[in-house]
Amino acid sequence: MQWDWSAVADFMPDFWRGLLVTLQALVLGSLIAFALGLFWALAQRSALRAVRWPVQMFTEFIRNTPLLVQLFFLYYVLPEWGLTFSALTTGVIGLGLHYSTYTAEVYRAGIEGVPSGQWEAATALSLPRTRTWSAVILPQAIRRVVPALGNYVIAMLKDSPMIATIGVLEMLGEARQFGSETFVMTEPITVVGIAFILIAYPASLLMRALERRLVR
DSSP states (O other): OOOOHHHHHHHHHHHHHHHHHHHHHHHHHHHHHHHHHHHHHHHTTOSOHHHHHHHHHHHHHHHTSOHHHHHHIIIIIGGGGTOOOOHHHHHHHHHHHHHHHHHHHHHHHHHHTSOHHHHHHHHHTTOOHHHIIIIIIHHHHHHHHHHHHHHHHHHHHHHGGGGGGGTOOOHHHHHHHHHHHHSOOHHHHHHHHHHHHHHHHHHHHHHHHHHHHHTO
16 A cells, blocks of 8 residues: 555644644533532542532443543533524533542542641641641642543544544544545545654653653
8 A cells, every 4th residue: 555645745734723623622521520529528538428429320321421422412402492502612611520529539549648648737836627628638639640640631632533423633533534535545544643643742751751750
């Protein structure tokens, strides 16, 4: 099989446009996942059952249903209830919401890993509960879980082609559209695959280096 470099050149403008969309969805989805995940983790530690149980049931439901189903629900079902978002916004929300339930477990493990002596010291100093969380517990917990959070960012990157199913032309979506218009699939799909490797593999190495640094 002969490699068609002209097809690669023709695809590159579409590729860069798709890459920009992929990175946009990844960054915004990660921010939502990190913020919501922390909220879920703290809510599940609430002394109020009326808060704790609904959050636990909701996060379990999200974790145990496919991301694709959730994207379809957000994009096709919510408009029937009067909530309509653009395809990209829906994709960002879907990715962020889905991965927030996993980051919540990461935060939970980090919080539970803080030595009990830190809680006792904060109590002995009569620190307010909000001050205990913001100045003592969360800084230590988050420091412990940064590598795990980074791994979920990489996982989100690999799941980002899912948003093409609701009409978002990220990298793979652009490749498929280019292929359907030109009947050339090998070159664009290969370029996208290489791009994912060039982004994900260095990022995974960075996470490993960060993990080694933080556990010292």
